[in-house]
Amino acid sequence: MPAIGHGAYSRRLGWVAVIATFGGLLFGYDTGVLNGALGFMKVDPVLTGSAGAELSAAEVGLITSILLAGAAIGAFVGGRLSDKFGRRRLIVVLAVMFFVAAIGAVASWNYEALLTFRFLLGLAVGGASVTVPVYLGEVAPFEQRGSIVSRNELMIVGGQFLAFLINAIIGNAFEATPHTWRYMMTVAALPAIFLFVGMLRMPESPRWLVLQGRDAEALDVLRQVRSEERALAEMAEVRELAQITREEQSGHLTEVMRTPWMRRLLLIGIGLAAFQQLTGINSMMYYGELVLQDAGFSHQIALIVNVFSGVASVTAMIIALKFVIDRFNRRTVLLFGFAAITIAHVLAGVVGTQMSTTDPARRWLLLGIIVVFVFIMQGTVGPLVWLMVSEIFPLRMRGAMIGVTVFLLWGTNMLIAQVFPMLTQSIGFGTFFAFAAVNAVAVVFVATSVPESHGITLERLEEHFMETLGKKRGRREASVDATTSVV
Template sequence: MAKVTAERKFVTKIVIVVTMGALAFGYDTGVISGALPFMIRPPSQGGLGLTPLTEGLVTSSLVLAAAVGSLVCGHFTDRYGRRDSLIVLSLVFLVGAVGTAMAPSIPAMVAMRAVLGFAVGGASALVPMFISEMAPAGRRATLVSQNEMMIVTGQLIAYVLNAVLAVVSDSPAIWRVMLLIAGVPALLLGSGLFFVPRSPRWLASKGRHEEARQVLDLIRSSDTQARKEMAQIIENNDEEENRKGWGDVFRERWMRRLLLIGIGLGFAAQFTGVNAFMYFTPIILRQTGMQTEAALTAMIGNGLVAVAATFAGIWMMNRYPRRTMFMGGLGAVVLAHMALGTVLLLFPAASMTKSLLALACILLALLFIQMMVSPLYWLLMSELFPMRVRGALTGLSVAAQWIFNATASFIFPIMLHAMGAATFFGFAAINACSLLFVMKCLPETKGMTLEALERYLEKTLGAGATGGDNLRRVS
């Protein structure tokens, strides 16, 4: 019993340290909403004199660089390890945070936001992967989902600090303080990782079996469990010994299908409109007649709903199949988008009723996205791919997700201006297609060790299975 308690505490400490990367991820993506109103001021008033074009460049540079970061870091983590790659990323986070806070010009700001984006993208791929390889199978869903919890917590902290700093400070350069705070989780991540062991699965893949077993002894509740898991890891590595390299990935049907599933899930997660709501809720609400100050306050509501929904999602993951939750979440998002479009059509004139109903629909959509879609996306990215190319395939899939993020965020304001309420019916149709994709293609992953899951996926996807019963297995 004492060993079980010690194991749980140690694994929890590892997760807390590693998810500092997710906290930095969330803060960096959320803080820009509060910094931009100050940055558009002319340099004589403490800003950078951003124009609409350069405002878009500053915002999007992080997202586009994140796609590069996830792809590059996904490749390097297979070679140099999860922990050591995250240590390097913590330094990149710190450089980006300090660089954006001190940026003297628009080109410097865009460049430093790109540095931050590289770190954000790398962390988005590495953190869930590292946690999944450290977590026992029975706790994997809960622990990996702490990644999503820290992302939305980071965003909420950014929204709250933006509002507080804007109120309490008269300094026109307060936006630099907002951006500099991003360095705090980077410091915590980098310093904490020196007390975290390397992934036992990565160690074993490099032939360092004794070190891998020592790590498993620390993070498993019994010697029997550690010994059994070590045997599974070695057996899995032996089977893969003659099947390494990118050529095998694209020759083997089941790996090609897994990669396509990973990319498709990234599309489904981003075209729920989650970032359209997180970035553009004030614009939507201002069109209903709500004042700017009230619309900005509503952003805090978005953050609170996201955190509460993620708590609920973590609770649900241990009780319901992954497929069922993902499909239920997408179905609810379809209805929320249709409801929002209907509200905007039925109330053509600006009114408080229209504003409150629109806000309710937005919060309802965010509730189901953050409870049943986003946490599951990151969990599945940590589970689906085989060990020998897990970093590379995760990096590719997450890079595609960042490209979809940038695409959805870019087209949303254009669609809203050109189409009005019809924008949300369009998103409803897209999410209905995503729902069909999940029903057809997504395998169930709940309840298996990573090694058992890999053998199961190779057997079922290699045999050409799609949405039949063999893909819906729940252990």
């Protein structure tokens, strides 16, 4: 394959990556903006129905979880829609949905209207979560695919950090009123406009065009983002990847459930996805500012110090992408991550429940523990689970198995988002002990069930599971035959 080289096409590819990852930025901002806005929402008389009233813990949780319910559906159908209508066209539609949902949420005239637009926003978030990485991976040259696709993950945590920062500025620079949350959510309309206008000028995925039998158009796209020599040479790879995509889409869940080793892999993938959410990371991303208020910070100060979690998240993601993911065994990093997260939750629980609420050191210790927890999670378990889910599933079943896994990941995320406010209301910082117990189970799960995939081909992983489960099944059948013979 000819070298990538440099030229106008390099700048064009750079712009493709920048524009498309605004979908990730919107994903991060719209999930993170509530971490600061909820404090104002819960006392807004337009939402509560009367002045002086507050939303209940269940109602606060529903504002967050209904977006995640929409995201689960959006992720489940987003891949199928992008396969049918094209990656670029779907991202343009998602940009419109982001804008309409953001403006609709800002203009909400009651609690039910807010929930409706938050659900619509969730559909856009879920669709972007599966479509943008696929689009980037199919437009990028193979030498740069990992770094370009990883920019979307960085933009997601960057969007959450931006939400925390803007919340802190708006919450402190302007007079705080129950309507302040509307200003915070208005900001999300700006990147949605940028994404819409930008994607209108971007090319379609060459692999999708080949899947549609439009090879000439695919070559024209490659000429926009590659040198002429490289574009001609790369068409063969694009056709090969298109064939792989066809194979990925050919499997069905019924076959997975009938095949023991595939069924076990699916359960491992679901376990990884569920335990990633049960670390409690998104409880801090959605409710961190409210937790810091419970720790003893005032509303305004909580908005400011909450930014530290955003800084920790971005920093950890950069370190993980550059120095961790490709250098260490996956299982080792996961075991370290879950073990360290368990310790962090125990410490938060001890400090939160045992130290006096009048002790000034309590709130600062809790802030430090939360920031360290976010840093560890985003540098280990966060990116590793997504990577392993993409590695362990067999090629022909990958589309179906990833679809189920991501759907259940969003479902677990939604459940935690709904329950967390009620837990903290009833048992306070004792909630962190519950998270610690779950993460201790995650350590055992990784140690006993999760395979190592670092430096191992996907084909070898498939052979490993087929051989391992085949032997176990053979031993069980031999044992049954021997028992029958004795009888």
